[in-house]
Amino acid sequence: xxxxxxxxxxxxxxxxxxxxxxxxxxxxxxxxxxxxxxxxxxxxxxxxxxxxxxxxxxxxxxxxxxxxxxxxxxxxxxxxxxxxxxxxxxxxxxxxxxxxxxxxxxxxxxxxxxxxxxxxxxxxxxxxxxxxxxxxxxxxxxxxxxxxxxxxxxxxxxxxxxxx
Numbered sequence: 474x475x476x477x478x479x480x481x482x483x484x485x486x487x488x489x490x491x492x493x494x495x496x497x498x499x500x501x502x503x504x505x506x507x508x509x510x511x512x513x514x515x516x517x518x519x520x521x522x523x524x525x526x527x528x529x530x531x532x533x534x535x536x537x538x539x540x541x542x543x544x545x546x547x548x549x550x551x552x553x554x555x556x557x558x559x560x561x562x563x564x565x566x567x568x569x570x571x572x573x574x575x576x577x578x579x580x581x582x583x584x585x586x587x588x589x590x591x592x593x594x595x596x597x598x599x600x601x602x603x604x605x606x607x608x609x610x611x612x613x614x615x616x617x618x619x620x621x622x623x624x625x626x627x628x629x630x631x632x633x634x635x636x637x
Contacts, residue, residue: 592617 490496525536528545537545544565550558566572582602584593592614596605599613 589614589617 522539524539526539526542527534528537528542529535544562547558547562547565551562563572582597584590592610595617596603596610596613600609
């Protein structure tokens with residue numbers, strides 16, 4: 474037998490000392506060891522995920538949402554050519570609806586800079602989505618000008634009548 478065996482003495486009980494059997498004076502006693510902190514607190518994952526993170530933009534340190542930080546990191550890795558990052562980034566873009574082609578039912582219409590938005594809205598209400606003919610645009614523009622002149626005249630009459 475290779476393990477040490479201690480003969481019981483008057484002060485100790487029959488206790489073999491060896492692998493996995495420490496001497497009595499080295500054994501854990503009740504009350505020793507890690508102290509319990511009581512009830513374990515549950516981690517508030519939602520609060521953790523919504524807690525702003527510090528991020529460096531240029532020379533300034535700003536706070537950004539953790540999801541934004543994930544997307545920034547993912548986009549950087551995708552631009553470096555990492556295939557998994559490209560796939561994950563494209564999936565996030567698809568979830569956000571950025572990869573869907575514009576349809577005729579798309580609610581977003583851009584008004585050209587050289588077009589009066591009031592006339593554009595009138596054309597849209599009456600004749601639907603563009604494109605419109607130049608003649609149709611001119612007709613609606615003329616109606617709008619006449620209506621505007623009439624409203625201005627009525628406003629002036631009301632001011633004279635009510636003393637404003």
